[in-house]
Amino acid sequence: MGAQDDIAISVRGLTKEFDGRRVVDGFDMEVKRGAIYGFLGPNGSGKTTTIRMMCGLLTADGGEGQCLGFDIRRQSREIKKRVGYMTQRFSLYEDLTIRENLDFTARMFGMPKRRERVREAIADLGLSGREGQLAGTLSGGWKQRLALASCMIHAPQLLLLDEPTAGVDPKARRDFWDEIRRLSARGVTVLVSTHYMDEAVQCDHIAYIAYGKKLIDGVASEIPQTLGLSTYVVTGGELTPLEERLKADGRAGQVIRFGDKLHVSGTDRAALVALAQEEGRRKTHVWTERDAGLEEAFIYLMAGASDNFGAQEGAS
Template sequence: MSDAPAIAVTGLTKDFGPKRVVDHFDITVPRGAIYGFLGPNGSGKTTTIRMLCGLLTPDGGEGQCLGFDIRCEAQKIKAEVGYMTQKFSLYEDLSIRENLDFIARMYRLDRRQQRVTTALEELGLADRAKQLAGTLSGGWKQRLALAACLLHEPQLLLLDEPTAGVDPKARRDFWDEIRRLSAKGVTVLVSTHYMDEAVQCDYIAYIAYGKKLIDGPSAKIPAQVGLVTWRAEGSNLPALEARLKTEPGVEQVARFGSVLHISGTDKQALDATVKRLSDEATHRWTLQVAGLEEAFIYLMAGARDNFARDAA
């Protein structure tokens, strides 16, 4: 396998009318990695993915995907990429097998029947091969869509919000399959806004309103942000939350079920505040390692909506 990255782009930019939806975006994705795009809806993730796989021409920037120029070799990129869109886009009045056979014909694949049968077996679809796609649940439609993406044995999978609207078990099964593919050397770029999925990724890029806020190995993102986080448990959390927002060193207070996560980048000031409140003995305080969700909330708080009325 080549040591060159699967994707390497700089300055990727896209405008729709007067609005800039992707703003000088840089990304490098190692081959065989699971790379997560993490960001809220409308942050530019889908537009970026479409530029990377040759479906949209960027207005600015340059780079390569799988060794091909994203501007002038789009057709070559498409032949090596499996793209799973947010919305189920296969034919609901065809069976699972018929859908896969149709996709194989579209790609003019050799060993067509063998490839379809293998996809049915590997994705656990063989027993439902004759079932109409329109009668499938969200989780089974997801499996079918992934099977269709894999028929031509792509080097790169681009998955756009692939688990939206499916149940927790289907999401776990899906990620088991993604890890299996990554272990075989397939590079996976997946966009999501689920934090429990973000931790499944080897690398993460946080995106908000068209701009990349930060990227790196997922385990190191909170440390890059520099957050210190305390956990508070006890009664009357709303009152404590309101009070904390005016205390020195507190830059963020987030409710997680029956606990509060209090974060800041000034450790000395935050620790002093927690010490003073802890001495009141009204709540239990525990220092904890900041997680991806705390980091994401913190970064989003400083991001500016590019569709706001006063946005430039």
């Protein structure tokens, strides 16, 4: 397989406007086949709009690119045949059973050996024994499984997930991501739109998007180091007065409260070390240096991004 064959999506300069406002601005991206790629950003940042344009599901106002070897402008129909799309809201028929919903989706895609494929989908995602249950009576986690089975029924090469685990319990989220990693190992490329950190850490690569612009992208574990962030975790004593004092101190780039801890981060490590040593001499709190995480990186990037158009409904 050549280097180009290893690329599932390659886009350049994607731009989109709604009501005269630019919600995606000059977006460039390459996504490797089989990767789990997270698009991280606040609501209204343009994540979903960007993903839809990258996959030919929404026509860009500017820019160009290929998805699964097809031109995103001229061959969107071919791309759609090879894409599974799971929306945030449960979009299947609640008055149909699990089997009936999957059979309906298989009919829509004109699947050969439809009944056999439905049986396989039910077994693959652990729905056996529930196939006669009405979709509307399922819990959030089981609805999620059904939605995933439905969008994978035609064996797509590319899977789009829009806030996929909103409203489900921790075990269901864990089971869901186990399944996503299994699909990725089989060569399915996965794009995930999210603003949750526990979603982001499941991804191989991440792109941070704010107000229509890509701020940074890369290997998830390397993003904080790429930004040059240093972090201290502070524990002990009453945190509120310390938090207020640190926020007024220019050496503390950002101060984030996590329950009974403060995370103090910045790009000037020397200044941060000096601050930690000075505060440590007070002996009121314990300062422990640790690697910066995705959440510190996210907040750091958002603080430096300017809202040039305002969050728009439907432009997430």
